Each structure stands twice: as C-alpha cells, then as structure tokens.
Amino acid sequence: MLTENFSRRTFLKGSASLSALLGLGVATSQAPKGLIPKAQAKSNGKVEQFYNACPRNCYDTCSIVTTVEDGRITFITGNEKNTYTKGRLCVKGNTYPRVVYSPDRIKYPMRQKGRGSGNWERISWDEAYTIIAKKILAIKKEYGSTLPICLNKYSGNFNILNYATEGMLSSIGYTTRAQGTPCDPAGSDAQGFDMGAPYNNDPEQFLDADYIILWGANPAWTSAHSMYFIEQAKERGTKLVVIDPLITQTASKADEYIQVKASTDGALALGMIRYILDHQLYDKNWVSQNSIGFNEFFSYVKKNITVEWAAEKTGVPKPVIERIAREYATAKPANIWIGFGMQRHVNGGAMVRAIDALAAITGNIGKKGGGVNYIGEETWGFNYSTMGFGAPEGSGGEADRYVNMNNFGAQVLDANDPPIKMMWIACRNPMAQDPEPTVVKKAFDQMDLIVTADLYMNKTVEYSDIVLPVTTPFESVGVNVSYWHYWMNVNEQAIKPLYETKSDLEIAMGLSKKLNQLKPGSCTFPVTGDPLDWVEKEMNDDIKALFNVKSWDDLRKNGGTAKANESITVAWKDLKFRTPSGKYEFYSKTAAEYGHHPLPIFTEEYKAPKEYPIRCMSPHWKFGIHSQFQHQDWLMAIQAHPFLEIHPDLAKKKSIRDQDMVKIINETGYMTLPAKITKMVPADTVVMYEGWWKGVNYTENFTVKALQEDMGEHLKGQRGIAFHDNFVNIEKA
Amino acid sequence: MTKLTVIHMDQGDRLLLYQLFWHYYRGDLMKLTTIDWANLAELLRTMTVLCESEFGNQAITKFDEVSEETLESFVFDYNRLFVGPNRLHASPYESTYSNFEGTIMQQETIKVRNFYHYEGLQVADEGQYPDDHIQYELEFICYLLNQNEKGPDLKLFLENHFFKWVDKHCERIEEHSQNQLTLAFAYLLKEFLQLEKIIIEGGEPNVN
Ligand code: SF4
Numbered sequence: 001m002l003t004e005n006f007s008r009r010t011f012l013k014g015s016a017s018l019s020a021l022l023g024l025g026v027a028t029s030q031a032p033k034g035l036i037p038k039a040q041a042k043s044n045g046k047v048e049q050f051y052n053a054c055p056r057n058c059y060d061t062c063s064i065v066t067t068v069e070d071g072r073i074t075f076i077t078g079n080e081k082n083t084y085t086k087g088r089l090c091v092k093g094n095t096y097p098r099v100v101y102s103p104d105r106i107k108y109p110m111r112q113k114g115r116g117s118g119n120w121e122r123i124s125w126d127e128a129y130t131i132i133a134k135k136i137l138a139i140k141k142e143y144g145s146t147l148p149i150c151l152n153k154y155s156g157n158f159n160i161l162n163y164a165t166e167g168m169l170s171s172i173g174y175t176t177r178a179q180g181t182p183c184d185p186a187g188s189d190a191q192g193f194d195m196g197a198p199y200n201n202d203p204e205q206f207l208d209a210d211y212i213i214l215w216g217a218n219p220a221w222t223s224a225h226s227m228y229f230i231e232q233a234k235e236r237g238t239k240l241v242v243i244d245p246l247i248t249q250t251a252s253k254a255d256e257y258i259q260v261k262a263s264t265d266g267a268l269a270l271g272m273i274r275y276i277l278d279h280q281l282y283d284k285n286w287v288s289q290n291s292i293g294f295n296e297f298f299s300y301v302k303k304n305i306t307v308e309w310a311a312e313k314t315g316v317p318k319p320v321i322e323r324i325a326r327e328y329a330t331a332k333p334a335n336i337w338i339g340f341g342m343q344r345h346v347n348g349g350a351m352v353r354a355i356d357a358l359a360a361i362t363g364n365i366g367k368k369g370g371g372v373n374y375i376g377e378e379t380w381g382f383n384y385s386t387m388g389f390g391a392p393e394g395s396g397g398e399a400d401r402y403v404n405m406n407n408f409g410a411q412v413l414d415a416n417d418p419p420i421k422m423m424w425i426a427c428r429n430p431m432a433q434d435p436e437p438t439v440v441k442k443a444f445d446q447m448d449l450i451v452t453a454d455l456y457m458n459k460t461v462e463y464s465d466i467v468l469p470v471t472t473p474f475e476s477v478g479v480n481v482s483y484w485h486y487w488m489n490v491n492e493q494a495i496k497p498l499y500e501t502k503s504d505l506e507i508a509m510g511l512s513k514k515l516n517q518l519k520p521g522s523c524t525f526p527v528t529g530d531p532l533d534w535v536e537k538e539m540n541d542d543i544k545a546l547f548n549v550k551s552w553d554d555l556r557k558n559g560g561t562a563k564a565n566e567s568i569t570v571a572w573k574d575l576k577f578r579t580p581s582g583k584y585e586f587y588s589k590t591a592a593e594y595g596h597h598p599l600p601i602f603t604e605e606y607k608a609p610k611e612y613p614i615r616c617m618s619p620h621w622k623f624g625i626h627s628q629f630q631h632q633d634w635l636m637a638i639q640a641h642p643f644l645e646i647h648p649d650l651a652k653k654k655s656i657r658d659q660d661m662v663k664i665i666n667e668t669g670y671m672t673l674p675a676k677i678t679k680m681v682p683a684d685t686v687v688m689y690e691g692w693w694k695g696v697n698y699t700e701n702f703t704v705k706a707l708q709e710d711m712g713e714h715l716k717g718q719r720g721i722a723f724h725d726n727f728v729n730i731e732k733a
Numbered sequence: 734m735t736k737l738t739v740i741h742m743d744q745g746d747r748l749l750l751y752q753l754f755w756h757y758y759r760g761d762l763m764k765l766t767t768i769d770w771a772n773l774a775e776l777l778r779t780m781t782v783l784c785e786s787e788f789g790n791q792a793i794t795k796f797d798e799v800s801e802e803t804l805e806s807f808v809f810d811y812n813r814l815f816v817g818p819n820r821l822h823a824s825p826y827e828s829t830y831s832n833f834e835g836t837i838m839q840q841e842t843i844k845v846r847n848f849y850h851y852e853g854l855q856v857a858d859e860g861q862y863p864d865d866h867i868q869y870e871l872e873f874i875c876y877l878l879n880q881n882e883k884g885p886d887l888k889l890f891l892e893n894h895f896f897k898w899v900d901k902h903c904e905r906i907e908e909h910s911q912n913q914l915t916l917a918f919a920y921l922l923k924e925f926l927q928l929e930k931i932i933i934e935g936g937e938p939n940v941n
Contacts (some may be wrong), residue, residue, distance in 0.1 A: 030760055031759035031760050031761070031868060032857065032861070032862050033857035034759075034857060034869065035854045035856060035869060035872050036855060036856075036857045037853055037854060037855075038849070038853050038854055038855040039855065070846075071859070071860035072838040072842075097836070098834070101838050102836060103821050103824040103826055103835070103836070103837050104819075104820040105817075106817055106818040107816070107817050107818075108818075110812070110818050118809070118819065119809040120809060120812050120816075120817070120818055120819070121809065121812065122760070122812065457817070457819045467818050469818075495860065496858075496860040496861045497861065498837075498838075498861060498862075499861065499862065633835075634834075
C-alpha cells in the first residue's frame with residue numbers, strides 16, 4: 001500500500017505517531033487496495049462495444065448494444081440487428097446506466113443487527129458464506145434434512161444462468177420452494193386445457209393481421225416494441241380494437257375502444273361466439289378437422305348464452321358486440337392478444353378459455369398473423385446445466401416441498417413438518433409484491449436467517465439478516481430469451497463488476513465451496529467454473545439448430561442476437577395440439593380432472609362485498625416492472641409518489657377533490673394516498689399502480705387478499721392470485 | 734467559521750490529518766476504544782490552530798467524550814452515510830457531487846483517474862471501485878504532500894477536486910449524522926478544509 005510505504009520512509013512525526021497511537025489495523029481492514037504504481041500499458045480512451053440483454057420480466061427482452069469507454073458504460077441503445085428491438089429501448093431500459101452507476105447500489109455483503117433496524121455492518125464474502133453455510137449445516141443436523149430452508153426466487157432476472165440459485169439449493173438437499181407464478185397461471189392453464197400449452201405467434205406478425213384485438217393488454221406501457229408493429233399494422237389499414245375496463249394509453253391509440261366491466265370478458269367472448277354461431281360465421285372446416293367437443297360447446301352456447309345477456313353482463317351494448325363479432329369473424333387473419341391482467345380474477349382461466357374458443361371457431365389458430373396470443377415458451381429449451389447436480393448423498397427427505405408463491409406468508413407459517421427456518425430470496429421482492437404483506441412479515445419473523453441477494457435496498461432487503469450484492473446484466477455473462485418474441489440475445493460482460501458484487505452463479509459456487517470446506521460432500525454444486533464455460537454449456541443442438549447458431553461465442557461475435565427459424569414462429573401451424581387428443585379441445589377431460597367444467601363455459605365474477613363495493617385494480621405502471629425501475633431517481637423525478645385514480649362521479653359522491661388524501665380500506669388493510677381524479681377509470685373502480693414501494697410505507701397489496709384465481713395447478717403447480725378482485729372502500733382522509 | 738490570520742500547521746500536522754481522514758474513510762477506525770479516541774483528542778490538541786477553531790474544538794471535545802453507546806452505533810451510522818446498503822446519505826464519491834446526474838464513474842471520475850495516471854499511479858482495482866472515492870483522493874493527497882516538489886500538483890488537485898466537493902459532503906453528514914463520531918469527523922474535516930484552503934490559496938479564510 002502506497003501510503004504505508006511512504007509513511008515508513010518518512011521521518012514525519014505525525015503519520016508515524018498516528019499509526020502508533022491508534023494501532024491502525026490496516027491489514028485487517030475491509031477497504032479495497034489503495035493506489036499502486038500505474039500499469040505500463042494503460043491506454044486511455046479505449047472504446048469498445050458489447051451485447052447485453054435486458055433480463056427483466058418484460059415481454060420485450062431487448063437486445064442492447066453497450067458502449068464502454070475506459071471501462072465504463074457511456075451509452076446504451078437497442079440492437080438494430082434485432083428486428084423486434086429495432087434499435088430502441090424503452091424509458092425503463094434507458095435508465096440502465098443509472099441502475100449500474102447510482103451511488104445507492106448495494107455494494108458489499110452486509111449483515112443487519114436486528115431485522116428491520118437499519119443497523120447494517122459490512123462483512124466479507126467469506127464471512128457471509130460462513131454464516132450461511134453454518135446455518136444450513138446446523139439446520140440439516142437438527143431436522144435431518146434441508147427442508148426447513150426455503151427458496152423464493154422468481155422473475156427479477158431471467159438470464160438462464162441465474163437458475164444457478166435453484167441449482168445451488170438443489171445441491172444441498174431437498175428444500176422448500178416458493179412455487180407458481182403471480183403472472184399468468186390461470187390463463188396458461190386455460191390454454192393448456194384448450195391446446196396443450198400456451199403458445200403465441202411471433203409479435204412481429206401483427207403486421208400480417210387484418211384485425212387486432214388487444215384484450216386487457218396495455219402494450220403502450222408494458223411492451224413498447226410490440227406497439228410499434230401494432231401501430232404499423234394500423235397504418236396499413238388493420239383495425240385495432242382495445243377491450244379493457246380502463247382507458248389505457250393503448251386504448252387511446254385504438255380505432256375502437258370497448259369498455260368492458262372488469263371480470264366479464266368471458267361473457268363478452270361468449271356473446272360474440274353466440275352471434276358468430278347464429279350467423280354461420282364460424283369456420284366449419286377448421287372445427288371439424290382440428291377440434292373435439294365442438295358440438296357440446298355449441299349446444300352449451302345455444303342453451304345458455306344470448307347476446308342480450310352478454311350486453312347486460314358486460315356493459316357493452318348489443319350492437320357493439322354484434323359488430324365486433326362480425327368484424328372479427330370475417331377478418332382473415334384476426335389476432336387477439338390477451339393481457340395477463342385480464343386473468344387476474346377468480347374466473348380468469350374460464351375467461352381465457354372463452355376467448356380461446358372465439359379464436360378457434362373462427363379458424364384463427366395456427367395462422368400467421370392470427371392466433372390467440374398470451375405467452376409462449378418455445379425458445380426456452382436450454383440445458384439448465386446449473387440445475388442438474390442433485391441432492392448430496394445422505395440428504396434427508398425425499399423431494400422438494402412446495403409452498404404457493406402467491407400465498408407465501410400463510411403457507412410458510414403453515415409448514416410445520418419440518419418448520420421453515422431459513423429463507424433465501426433472489427430476483428424477487430416478496431415484501432412489496434405479495435398479497436397480505438403483514439402475513440409475509442409474520443412468516444419472516446419466524447426465520448432464523450433470511451438471506452437476500454439484490455441490487456438495491458427494498459422492502460425485502462430491509463427485513464433481511466444478510467444482503468448479498470449482485471451484478472447488473474452488464475457485469476456478468478448470460479443468455480436470454482423471451483416469453484413473447486422469438487429472439488435469443490447474448491449477454492456479455494461489458495464492465496468489471498463494481499465493488500464486491502457477484503452474479504447468482506458465482507454466489508452458488510462460492511457457497512458450495514464454503515459448505516464443502518466445512519463439511520466435505522455437503523453440496524454438489526461445482527465450486528469453480530468460468531461463467532463463459534457455463535453459458536456455453538447451456539447451448540444444446542436443438543437450440544443451436546433452432547436459432548441457426550454455432551455457439552454462444554459465435555453469436556457474440558455475430559451480432560449478439562438471433563431469431564428462431566420459422567418452423568416455430570406461427571403457433572400451432574401444424575395444427576397438432578399438445579392435448580391428449582392432439583386436437584383443440586373445446587371439451588377438455590384434463591380440465592375436468594382439475595375440477596373445472598370441461599367446456600369453456602361462463603363463470604361468474606367475484607361479487608363485491610357490501611361494505612367494500614369499489615374494485616381496486618393494480619395494473620402495471622409505465623415506468624416500472626413490478627418493484628423494479630420505479631425507485632430509480634430518474635423515474636422518481638417524473639413521478640415521485642403513488643396515487644389513487646378515481647372517477648369524477650365517485651369522487652363527487654365521496655367529496656374527494658384532486659390531490660386530496662384518500663384512505664383506502666378493506667378487511668385486509670388500509671393506506672392513505674393522494675387522489676387523482678380521472679375519467680380513465682370507471683366509476684365503480686379505483687386504480688393504484690403496481691410495484692410502488694419506494695418512499696412510502698405501504699404497497700398496493702396492502703388491501704389484496706390471497707384470493708385465488710380459478711386455475712394454475714395444471715401447468716404452474718399453483719393457482720395465481722386474483723389481484724384485480726380486490727374490493728375496498730374509500731374516504732377522504 | 735473561525736477567523737484566523739496566522740496558520741500554524743506544519744506539513745507533519747497536515748499529513749497527519751489527511752492520513753487520519755484516509756484511515757477513517759477506509760474504515761480502519763471502526764474498532765477503536767474510548768481510550769484510543771481520547772488519545773486522538775490529545776494528539777489533536779497539540780495543533781493549536783485546530784483547538785482554537787470552533788468546529789475543530791467541538792470535534793476534539795467529541796472525541797474526548799466518546800461513550801460506549803456512541804461506539805456501538807458508530808459503524809451503523811458510518812454505513813448509513815457512506816457505505817450502504819441503503820441509499821447513501823453522504824456519498825463519498827466526488828462525481829456524485831460534481832456530475833450533473835449525480836452518478837459514479839462519470840467523466841468527472843475519469844479526470845481524477847487521469848490525475849493519478851499523470852503521477853504514475855492508479856487505483857489497484859481500477860474500474861471496480863470509483864477512482865474518486867474520498868479514500869483514494871486522500872491517499873493521493875498524502876502521496877503528493879509527502880513530496881515537496883509536488884507542491885504545484887497538490888495545489889491543482891486540491892483546487893480542482895478535493896476542495897470542490899468535500900464541503901458539500903460534510904454538509905450532508907451534518908444534516909444526517911446520528912452519531913457523535915461521524916459528526917465529529919464532519920466537523921474536523923470541514924474545519925481542516927478551511928485551514929487547507931487558506932494555506933493552499935494563501936487567501937483569507939471564510940468568515941462567519
Ligand atoms: S424493460 Fe422491456 S422494453 Fe424496456 S429495455 Fe427492458 S426488455 Fe426492453
């Protein structure tokens with residue numbers, strides 16, 4: 001160390017006496033090394049470019065071109081070689097340099113003295129690993145298995161190498177896992193029953209559509225790149241219809257906006273189906289050749305559904321239903337995009353099945369530019385080699401135990417045999433995102449140790465014992481694909497990881513090393529490995545053939561992005577469905593096995609309790625993805641505080657004026673926030689945008705009960721949460 | 734701020750103080766005992782000019798009176814201010830004050846890096862830790878101060894960098910400190926900065 005050297009050389013009394021006086025423990029300091037003689041070959045002004053991938057839980061999964069000067073990011077932009085990203089990022093993505101270089105990032109492993117106290121001390125990685133490993137081994141000894149250790153990880157970073165965290169937990173033995181998804185479970189199950197899997201057409205095919213219905217989707221905010229194709233299509237004469245209870249920004253761009261009462265979309269679809277059947281506008285060939293159960297469905301509709309009834313139910317006038325039905329049925333091809341929000345109801349799965357049926361009877365499934373598009377996973381066939389090491393010998397228990405991610409707090413508290421004692425949280429912020437946060441907190445209280453790996457302080461880190469600092473996409477290696485478009489994007493390491501940050505993969509290797517030091521054989525996860533080798537190991541022959549690439553490195557050298565070949569970009573092109581019958585199943589025995597009606601019938605919506613007559617919806621905010629991005633100061637500068645959108649009529653009834661503080665309350669909880677009076681929401685509904693936690697001591701989930709959606713177990717293991725069946729009352733505070 | 738006309742601070746004292754701050758910002762002083770702090774107070778008292786200044790004196794008194802409670806919460810407050818994991822109340826990086834957007838690793842950081850390079854130095858883990866963390870700047874100042882012939886370079890560095898932001902840094906500590914030691918260091922640093930400005934710039938001190 002430079003200063004030590006010179007202070008040794010020096011005769012200056014001051015510095016010497018200081019060291020003597022204070023017995024400075026320089027050797028034991030956690031400080032990084034100081035200044036050293038400059039390396040000879042340093043050349044300043046070196047400019048390089050790297051490919052990165054936005055790994056967030058976003059439809060668009062952009063390919064990013066990152067400019068690095070002198071080892072630091074100076075510019076990022078979308079990759080022009082990716083025809084979906086089209087050389088642009090969204091507002092959120094454009095804040096990435098800020099995400100990397102904000103002084104407020106978590107920089108070092110730290111331990112909190114007193115959960116929630118805010119009293120943090122720095123620890124080294126070695127200390128962190130030691131504390132965690134010792135706890136794991138102690139739990140295993142006490143309970144005879146590692147089942148008291150619970151992993152809660154989800155969508156904060158979809159880099160394929162981040163599955164190392166799951167792999168690491170599997171490598172210590174059988175553990176408890178937060179299972180399921182808060183995103184899409186009911187709708188995915190519905191498509192699973194109808195077609196065997198959710199599978200969407202390439203969104204670039206909006207250009208090939210003759211008619212587009214965005215059904216409860218708001219891509220102007222949540223999928224900016226899809227919006228480009230939709231607007232282009234519109235310019236070429238394609239009609240754009242938006243069906244939504246809220247007048248979203250996407251609605252404002254539509255040719256026709258249809259305001260539907262929330263949670264009655266199934267009735268609307270069935271009303272349209274009735275009209276189409278009555279007027280012989282359905283595709284007889286398609287249904288006879290490619291489906292089973294059409295006749296049963298047909299008679300169900302004839303017997304139970306009328307357009308008048310649908311109009312009454314949905315609040316959409318009969319002539320509008322008829323016209324839209326006719327237009328949709330006669331346009332070839334017609335494209336439906338079902339948003340995730342639409343199925344966050346107790347009848348969400350049933351509604352998606354009804355909309356699927358609408359697309360099926362009109363023969364729009366399996367057509368380029370058509371489809372009933374929801375989500376897809378055709379491009380995700382990697383090796384997941386980080387997950388394959390298995391439990392070590394002598395692990396107690398027989399298999400992992402699952403708790404529902406969507407009712408996490410309650411199920412953690414219920415798990416008794418053995419109880420859950422330690423939690424590992426990665427890529428997730430359950431304290432801000434889960435329903436009934438007070439119950440989640442209770443579950444946290446029961447833990448001996450909570451470890452959270454994250455980029456920034458958040459509600460969950462606040463309540464953890466140890467926080468591990470993680471890398472941004474720009475500081476680690478990876479590969480990303482989308483659940484919507486058909487591109488694969490490489491993620492190169494563009495800069496050195498700042499401070500002491502590590503990727504989830506490095507953390508997995510580091511912890512395994514420590515476990516094996518303390519108790520040889522206690523963890524099967526490899527203790528070393530080059531991330532570049534790891535990422536290369538993800539590529540198998542199928543993936544390489546699908547994307548026509550030789551290797552990850554080859555793709556890195558050649559544009560950083562590749563599109564899957566056309567064999568899969570039209571969903572169900574071969575009309576070979578993955579159902580038991582191989583056909584589209586209007587009548588699904590699998591659905592019946594899961595306790596549902598086999599047909600896509602109408603299912604009633606959740607009824608508002610008398611004391612809480614107002615629906616509170618929590619759609620996505622334009623400057624955030626769940627609890628990410630919104631807290632960035634660039635985005636806070638645009639809008640710094642959450643607010644409650646209230647229709648003028650409702651506001652008048654409650655004597656609430658714009659900017660008044662409003663208390664929103666139900667049996668689960670309450671909070672107080674400013675009102676924004678707007679006609680964009682219906683008069684029986686208020687809106688509080690999702691994922692807002694920074695600077696306030698509540699989240700939109702304070703009033704959300706763990707009320708289940710109707711589906712989810714089949715494909716996702718667990719049902720989802722009916723986030724939008726959240727009924728409240730409001731009053732002026 | 735204290736009104737001074739004659740500055741009695743030799744190079745040894747100045748180096749000692751810079752080194753003291755350097756150790757402080759490296760996190761070397763987290764484990765000192767009340768006796769160590771009292772010893773430090775005694776040492777600082779030998780610097781008349783400090784003792785006679787308002788904030789210098791306050792700082793020294795605080796070192797003298799450090800309680801066990803203060804020691805207990807010292808590290809937590811230090812981390813709240815300079816380390817994390819929460820939003821930093823008093824960022825220790827120059828560019829977060831001088832850069833328009835308040836981020837690290839900006840052009841302003843590179844200017845500091847270039848200064849080190851010019852003197853044949855670099856941060857050991859360049860690119861991993863921002864070059865303008867106060868700890869490196871202090872180490873660099875010590876390096877220059879220790880060599881008489883580097884006087885002009887030192888003046889340039891202090892005037893273009895250290896003096897430009899450390900006042901603001903101290904203000905933020907004063908605003909957010911919840912601990913007598915972090916506050917004492919802010920007082921001491923702020924006072925010392927004034928004295929340094931007088932020495933380096935040869936001008937009148939700020940008077941209030
Ligand atoms: S958030 Fe979505 S749209 Fe924005 S850059 Fe990331 S992937 Fe692209």
